[in-house]
Amino acid sequence: MVKFSVKKPLTVFVAVLAVLVLGVVAYLKMTPDLLPNMDFPYVVIVTTDPGASPEAVESAVQSGGAKRYVLGSVLNQVLLHQSIIGLESKLAMEQLGEYPDVVVGCAGGGSNLGGLIAPFMADKLRGIRNPRIVAVEPASCPSLTRGKYAYDFCDTGRVTPLARMYTLGCGFIPSANHAGGLRYHGMSPILSKLYHDGYMEAVAYEQTRVFEAAVLFAKRETILPAPESAHAIRGAIDEALRCRESREAKTILFGLTGTGYFDMTAYENYLNGKMSDSIPTDADLQKGFDSLPKIPQNEGI
Numbered sequence: 653m654v655k656f657s658v659k660k661p662l663t664v665f666v667a668v669l670a671v672l673v674l675g676v677v678a679y680l681k682m683t684p685d686l687l688p689n690m691d692f693p694y695v696v697i698v699t700t701d702p703g704a705s706p707e708a709v710e711s712a713v714q715s716g717g718a719k720r721y722v723l724g725s726v727l728n729q730v731l732l733h734q735s736i737i738g739l740e741s742k743l744a745m746e747q748l749g750e751y752p753d754v755v756v757g758c759a760g761g762g763s764n765l766g767g768l769i770a771p772f773m774a775d776k777l778r779g780i781r782n783p784r785i786v787a788v789e790p791a792s793c794p795s796l797t798r799g800k801y802a803y804d805f806c807d808t809g810r811v812t813p814l815a816r817m818y819t820l821g822c823g824f825i826p827s828a829n830h831a832g833g834l835r836y837h838g839m840s841p842i843l844s845k846l847y848h849d850g851y852m853e854a855v856a857y858e859q860t861r862v863f864e865a866a867v868l869f870a871k872r873e874t875i876l877p878a879p880e881s882a883h884a885i886r887g888a889i890d891e892a893l894r895c896r897e898s899r900e901a902k903t904i905l906f907g908l909t910g911t912g913y914f915d916m917t918a919y920e921n922y923l924n925g926k927m928s929d930s931i932p933t934d935a936d937l938q939k940g941f942d943s944l945p946k947i948p949q950n951e952g953i
């Protein structure tokens with residue numbers, strides 16, 4: 653090799669040059685493969701529970717059975733921890749020397765409302781005080797005001813046990829036009845029973861009226877309410893307006909459940925006049941009622 657290189661320097665020089673040129677050309681033409689075809693071992697688990705929190709379901713699945721997923725609304729046990737809202741409200745009112753004449757809360761599946769009213773409803777049931785309790789729901793998903801008192805699944809995935817409640821049927825899907833939450837087909841069984849027995853009232857509002865109240869509240873209080881909470885605000889404002897008309901002084905307590913910073917598109921649509929109302933027809937509701945479980949207890953409902 654050494655002898656050959658000494659004898660044929662030109663050949664060696666040309667060979668080295670060729671290797672260098674080809675190397676540079678190959679380097680310049682080489683494209684990085686962003687998605688190389690590699691196989692990774694993986695397992696896919698599909699769970700179908702529409703409306704369930706993906707993070708909570710993931711945590712439950714990954715725990716290998718150590719954790720269980722429970723619904724965050726509608727089911728009765730949720731009202732228990734939510735009752736902290738009512739207990740704190742009652743304490744705050746006591747410190748102000750007040751007791752509410754009217755308690756107003758937004759109603760989706762009923763958890764925040766059930767928690768807010770719990771201590772006041774306890775007083776009402778015991779005959780100690782007699783506050784009016786008002787549930788405010790969207791006209792596009794009117795489970796209390798237009799639903800049936802029937803046995804139904806608490807979730808749209810039909811996984812939960814059946815519960816007797818005001819429901820639009822677990823197959824009911826509110827219009828996509830509806831901007832806020834509160835799109836549950838059924839109302840907490842405890843609240844449903846209280847409503848059924850006349851301890852609680854319910855009112856339904858179109859979303860444009862709700863956003864009107866939300867914008868008014870944001871301007872006056874500098875708190876941007878969640879569209880869901882704005883249902884309670886609409887209810888409280890209307891109660892106050894009635895008081896102004898009847899010249900009565902009343903203490904109104906309402907639940908402000910959240911802020912609306914993730915709902916700016918809905919606010920923008922409202923402010924640009926692009927928001928409309930969608931109220932289900934009786935035929936729309938009937939489709940939902942047709943999805944109620946066909947069991948003897950639901951016959952004739």
Ligand SMILES: Cc1ncc(COP(=O)(O)O)c(C=O)c1O
Pocket residue numbers: 724725726758759760761762763764765833834835878880881909910911
């Ligand atoms: C901010 C906020 N408040 C209230 C609710 C109503 O849920 P629930 O009736 O279960 O309290 C929701 C959910 O839709 C919400 O996102």
